[in-house]
Amino acid sequence: MSLPLGKADAATTIAPQRTLRFGQIGYGYWGPLMLRNLAKQKNAEVALLADLSEKRLADAQSTYPGLPVTQNPADVLNSSAIDAVYIATPLATHFELAHQALAAGKHVLVEKPLTDNAANARTLIALAEAKGLILMAGHTFEYSPEVEYLRKLYTSGELGRTYYINSSRLNLGLFRRDADVMWDLAPHDFSMINFILGMAPVAVSARGAACVHDGLIDVAYIDLKYPDGIIAHVHVSWLNPNKERRFTIVGDRRMVSYDDTAGNEKIKVYDRGVDRPDYASTFGEFQLSYRYGEIVIPFVKGEEPLSVECQHFAEAIRSGQPPRSNGTVGLHVVQTLEAAHQSIAQGGVYVATQFD
Numbered sequence: 001m002s003l004p005l006g007k008a009d010a011a012t013t014i015a016p017q018r019t020l021r022f023g024q025i026g027y028g029y030w031g032p033l034m035l036r037n038l039a040k041q042k043n044a045e046v047a048l049l050a051d052l053s054e055k056r057l058a059d060a061q062s063t064y065p066g067l068p069v070t071q072n073p074a075d076v077l078n079s080s081a082i083d084a085v086y087i088a089t090p091l092a093t094h095f096e097l098a099h100q101a102l103a104a105g106k107h108v109l110v111e112k113p114l115t116d117n118a119a120n121a122r123t124l125i126a127l128a129e130a131k132g133l134i135l136m137a138g139h140t141f142e143y144s145p146e147v148e149y150l151r152k153l154y155t156s157g158e159l160g161r162t163y164y165i166n167s168s169r170l171n172l173g174l175f176r177r178d179a180d181v182m183w184d185l186a187p188h189d190f191s192m193i194n195f196i197l198g199m200a201p202v203a204v205s206a207r208g209a210a211c212v213h214d215g216l217i218d219v220a221y222i223d224l225k226y227p228d229g230i231i232a233h234v235h236v237s238w239l240n241p242n243k244e245r246r247f248t249i250v251g252d253r254r255m256v257s258y259d260d261t262a263g264n265e266k267i268k269v270y271d272r273g274v275d276r277p278d279y280a281s282t283f284g285e286f287q288l289s290y291r292y293g294e295i296v297i298p299f300v301k302g303e304e305p306l307s308v309e310c311q312h313f314a315e316a317i318r319s320g321q322p323p324r325s326n327g328t329v330g331l332h333v334v335q336t337l338e339a340a341h342q343s344i345a346q347g348g349v350y351v352a353t354q355f356d
């Protein structure tokens with residue numbers, strides 16, 4: 001089963017020569033990184049920034065003198081001069097702000113995860129379709145050159161038959177108040193794995209613990225079953241002594257590791273594995289041969305994923321083509337998170353995912 005793209009988010013396109021005007025809502029930790037990248041898009045500008053915090057707006061204006069700002073997000077949503085809205089506010093506000101932006105005829109890029117429940121994600125997708133607008137989820141890693149490289153390795157057959165994927169995203173903090181560690185970090189892992197494999201999981205099992213704050217999961221172990229027998233394990237934590245961003249794909253021809261903290265040697269492709277050449281003559285006995293071949297560190301041209309993401313958003317708006325991380329792709333991540341929570345509530349049993 002391959003991942004359905006979903007109904008294309010048909011767009012109200014904007015001619016290449018016309019300046020694309022972005023509005024941004026939210027300028028906390030993540031907003032500044034995206035504003036820098038939105039602002040440098042060709043033939044585009046950030047026309048208005050909204051944040052409830054006066055202090056955050058003052059900070060933005062010290063970096064971008066003359067940037068129009070407002071403490072009222074409705075100014076962005078109601079401005080007829082704005083074509084597209086980027087939303088970088090806490091999860092609980094994503095749906096309301098995105099819904100209002102789409103209803104006002106704006107293309108929308110919402111930070112991950114798209115919404116805090118699947119029903120709301122479906123409502124946004126339907127509204128975007130009805131209005132002919134782009135809806136995109138901020139799945140940053142789908143725009144990373146390294147992840148793109150892993151996808152090519154997988155789809156080219158270079159890895160052989162893929163057995164399993166392992167992904168860990170650990171750090172000490174940053175604790176959030178608006179989302180637990182699964183809603184905060186696992187969207188990255190889920191979206192990366194789905195993007196690389198081109199499919200979504202059929203079942204999810206999860207265990208988690210709320211070590212520091214009662215009721216707020218800060219460490220989780222999530223198992224995903226994909227079609228064709230591929231399994232994946234995702235470990236996310238805000239309670240780890242050091243930062244770890246490790247991703248491994250194990251195939252029967254090659255194995256590959258991706259360490260996002262490893263400077264310019266992030267990806268290593270190993271010609272390693274176990275071969276079962278033939279069965280020995282004795283009944284039930286077989287010989288394994290371990291292959292320790294070369295390790296290749298490929299050159300992957302560095303590009304800032306956020307820059308690629310912003311360019312992709314602008315191109316989708318201009319072309320009307322559905323973006324890579326369109327609403328349906330965002331919905332699948334939300335549905336997987338919901339299934340993981342159901343599994344935790346049921347003691348870690350596998351919960352079948354039911355994608356639209």
Ligand SMILES: NC(=O)c1ccc[n+]([C@@H]2O[C@H](COP(=O)([O-])OP(=O)(O)OC[C@H]3O[C@@H](n4cnc5c(N)ncnc54)[C@H](O)[C@@H]3O)[C@@H](O)[C@H]2O)c1
Binds near residue numbers: 026111113140
């Ligand atoms: N793609 C990534 O890699 C990545 C990384 C970090 C955070 N994020 C996402 O970005 C979003 C924001 O996270 P953050 O860490 O920047 O949070 P934050 O709390 O640091 O910043 C949120 C900002 O939004 C403002 N805000 C809150 N409600 C608002 C509203 N209704 N209208 C206008 N402004 C409002 C706050 O004043 C604050 O400045 C989250 O969805 C998070 O998951 C994505």
